[in-house]
Structures are given as C-alpha cells and as structure tokens.
Amino acid sequence: MARVGLIGATGLVGSEMLRLLAEREFPIDELRLYASDRSIGKRIAFADGEIACQGLTPDGFDGLDLVIVDVDDPIALEWAPIAAAAGARVIDNSAAFRMEHDVPVVIAEVNPGDLAEMRRGIVACPNCTTMVMLTALAPLHAEAEITRLVVSSYQSVSGAGQAGIAELDEQWITGAGKSDQYRHAGVTPAAMTPGVVWNKPIAGNVIPLAGSLQDHGYTSEEWKLVNETRKILHVPDLQVTATCVRVPVFVGHALSINVAFARPLGRDRSVELLADAPGVELIGDGDGYPTPMDAAGIDPVLVGRVREDLSMPGALNLWVTGDNLRKGAALNAVQLAEYLA
C-alpha cells in the first residue's frame, strides 16, 4: 500500500489520473491532492469518497511514497524537487526535467529499465505525441533499429488543456450550420473569430503550428518529438524530423509516420511484431484505419495503414493514434507508479 500525492488534481490529465487510479485499483493507503490557490478546499470525488484539495507547502509531502505531477513546467520545476527531497519518488508529466541528464524519460511499455536511473528521485513522462508514437514504434526498433523518422501529426485540442477544449467547443457551437460562410471565405468566416489559445480558428480548420517557435523554425512540440525519442530509444543521433499540426478533434492524437530501418523490415514481420506489442492494438491486421475518436477513452494505442514504403526498400509507412490524456499522459504516469510502488 502506498501513500500518494497528486499535484495538479483539477486539470484534464489530473482528472483522468484519478479515474485510472480507481479503475486499476491502485493500492492506495493515503491520497493527497494538491491544487492551485483558487481550488484549495475543493472536494474531488475519488473511489467511494471525496478528498479536499490542499495547497502546495514545503512540508506538505512528508510521509508520501509517490508524488505524481501534472502542472505547467515552472510549477513542476519548483515543486518536484521539494517532493523528492521529502523522500517521495516523483513522476513528472511536465517538460521541466525531461532533458536533464540525471532524470530518465520512461514509457512503461518501452524502457521501464530506465527507472533504475532516477538519480534525483524524479522520472519524467514524455510529451503525449512522443508517447503515442513510441509505444507503437518500440517493438519495430527493437527488431530492426530505426534510423530515420519523418512524422506529421494530427493533434487534438485537449493537448492544450481545458482551454483548448473550450475554444473548439465554443467555435463549434457558433459555427454550426454556417458551412456556407466557410466555403468561399478567403477571410475568417464571420461566424468564427480567432480564439485565445490559437490566433486562427480551429473549428473547421487545421493549424500547422503546435507549441511555440524555437530553433531552425521548428516548434517546441516538434523538438520534443525529436529529443525525447532520442533519449527514450537511447540513440542520441537518431534522425527524426517532424511537422506538428493541430486539428479540430477533442481527444486523441494521431501520427502519420515514415520509418527507415538499419535492417529492412517487411510489412509481414512488422504486423507480427505490432500484433504482439504491449499497449498496442493492431487494427484490421494492419490494414485498418483507426481514428482519434476510436482511440479516445481507451488504453491502447491503435495502429493501422501499415504499408511498405515503395519509394525506399525496407522502409514503412504507418498510422498511429492514441488518447493523449490517457496513454499520452495519465495512464503512463499511473503505470510508472505501479512499477515504483
């Protein structure tokens, strides 16, 4: 039985985390929920009862075995080390520590052995897009060694939290039935004004910019996919190039992936490997076309459209989709907690 803390209990991923801890009957002796000042005292349902949220204080982690963190980077950066110093093992869903040399980044089905490297008492979960992608690719990499990935993403608005969901929801309602305005617009339709999270409409549109612009014209989301993939697969110079795109889907990220291997891997063998892969559900023997809506609310990452890349012998194209809040975030954190407990 473990004493567990959850920092960020009222967020989208935090709620999913509580649902999963209960569903999976995680052996909890005590559960403390931490929230921002405005939510202190808020009572949150868990299992058969309710737990009141508390604020973050330096001595608030005493006696805890595990602390799961799902808050923005600056808050994680401040409080994860305090929780670790208090003796808890910390599982962090933020990006604050992922690139630290003494903090492993772990996907439960891919590199659980790296949990032995928690030299600061902290383990990081990767970004939701990386998580969905590598859960599917890891068994192929183990067999044939990936040498290059060309990735285009289709990322849902919940990747931007509750504000992202609210923005699509509102634009969807105001835009309903106004397809004529979208069709010959050439300008933002009158029904649809740019929002707060995105400065272009997201309903009825796709936005090829996820995260903020960084070096060489790539965004933070694109760099995460590159750097986290290299770290998790232990290939520091792995060739990865990505274009991350936001789509008007509430939950579920998807990726169109082109993979080259050191040792050619045919479609038949790939399909065999994916059919047996933990955390993966292969759809239609690899010919299926799973959608984000199929993946929302379930644990496995769905894989389909597995095709030999006829333009490059031995390479593959495939399509992967997974629930970005669940396997992409909350589920992996709970799985790591199960390993550590």
Add this chain to the structure above:
Amino acid sequence: MARVGLIGATGLVGSEMLRLLAEREFPIDELRLYASDRSIGKRIAFADGEIACQGLTPDGFDGLDLVIVDVDDPIALEWAPIAAAAGARVIDNSAAFRMEHDVPVVIAEVNPGDLAEMRRGIVACPNCTTMVMLTALAPLHAEAEITRLVVSSYQSVSGAGQAGIAELDEQWITGAGKSDQYRHAGVTPAAMTPGVVWNKPIAGNVIPLAGSLQDHGYTSEEWKLVNETRKILHVPDLQVTATCVRVPVFVGHALSINVAFARPLGRDRSVELLADAPGVELIGDGDGYPTPMDAAGIDPVLVGRVREDLSMPGALNLWVTGDNLRKGAALNAVQLAEYLA
C-alpha cells in the same frame, strides 16, 4: 471569342468554374451547360443572365471550341472523346484519362508546354491534392531536382463533393455543444452516427483513408499523388510516398511535405524561389503557418513552415495549402482554357 461547353455545370467545381469564367472575363461567345437528366432545363446564373442546362447528346457539341468536363470518371470516359471527336479541345477534371499515354496532365504554372501533346484532343487536370502540392514544388524541382517526397495530407470534405460538405455540416450541427460526449467515448459518441460518404464520423475526427484501397495498401488518392506527380514532372521513377487523410475542414487541402533533392537546396534559396513562384503566395517569408481557411476562396497556393530537414542535409520540410475547388480544380481548368483559346 470562344464557344465553350461545361459538362457538370451543377456540381461544386462546376459552380466555381462559372464564377471564375465570369470573374476572369473569359472571352465567351457562347456557353452551353450540360447536366444530368434531373437538372435538364435548370437555369443557372452566369454573368448578367441565365443559361438553361441541357442533357448530353452525341451531336450536342457541334461548333464548340472548348469543352470543360467535371463529372465522375465513367461519364467523363464516355463523353470527353465524343466532345473531342466533334472538334472541341477538351479539358477534363476527372481521373478517367490522366494515365493515358496520349493525354497530357497539365498544371498551368508547371508544365503548360505539355498542352502541345494533346494527341486525342484531351488534356487532363491532376487530382486536387497533386495540383496544390506541385504548384508549390515545381520551382524547387526546376532548380534542384526532387528525388523523393514523403507526404501526409490534410484533405477537406469538399474533395468528396456536395455530399461530403453535407455530411460534415450535418454532423457538426448535431454534435455542437456535445464535447463531453467526444471526450471519453471510446465508441462513437451518441451525438454522432457514421455517415454515408464516410463510415466513421468526420466532425471532431480525422479519417486516415481518402479514396478506395488499391495495390500495396495504398488508396486511390495516394496512388494519384504518386503517378500524377511522376507524369507532370516527367520523372517516371520519382520516389513519392503518401498518406492521405480526411479532416473536418469544408474547403482547402493541406500537405505536410518532406522533400529530398539531387542537389542540396538550402532554406534561403528555397524561400527566394517560392517568393517568385507563379500561383504561390509565400507566407511570413516562409515562417508563416497558413491554414486551409486562409486559402479557401482565393487563387494562390499558400506556403509556410519552410524548414531545413535537420535529419537529412539538403532536404526540406514545408507546408502547403490551397483551395481544392479553385486552384485544385476549377481555376486550373479555366487557366488551361485560357491557354487553349
């Protein structure tokens, strides 16, 4: 002054065609509109007047200089040769003749010289996705010779005609305000039943299957992108691999494109070439992120997110979006008509 016929005058692209012929003041002496039986006699506005649709009859093309065809493949297959035999030059938007050795496939800004090869009196326009992509890529190919393309598409529902627009429209209306049902579903939300055009919901979803499944697990849309690109660029063995995905956008196709060249082409030179390219509008000096909604209703193809592919020296990533009904179909046909007139 030309005598012009339009087969498929009542369709989405047909309507766009009439709008463009008027806007561009195409020198028309006589305009005959052909439609299916149920639309015979229907009066359609054009310029300052109205024209009644007529049915298709073998002697109905007598005296025409140009016939533009925008109907399903079987109807085009039957009637385009009849119009050509009657002495008209035929511009066909269907896929019926694109792969015929004696029918050129032409994009006005890319390979207008191929109009000289109309040995059957027929020229084909490429698929809308190919059109949008190659309008942007042609100037890069001319400079540095493309050797491989890895493409993922984001295609709007209007690519499936009025039925596609109606399906998204209806699902959007019934789904409005029901985001909660989409979030933890794991099954099709109650608000949303699969449609007629797509057997999975398209509103609030993306569907990684555009067209019908063909050889090697690729769809008709994916094969069109491969084969038409090779034919238009005159590189029969060009390496092209594609994943075509339908997104809940009304009008405007987009593509995430990874391009390798025979001669390395840096970002600076690419941006110079794209800034001067006909039919192309480079957004934010190549750093912009144009959306399909920005491209809907205007002529140029918009290009942004131009980045060096750090995983492969000399290669590029870029994002291209264009109005699939306009440059993707109607505009190109009208541009070819202008060449031929």
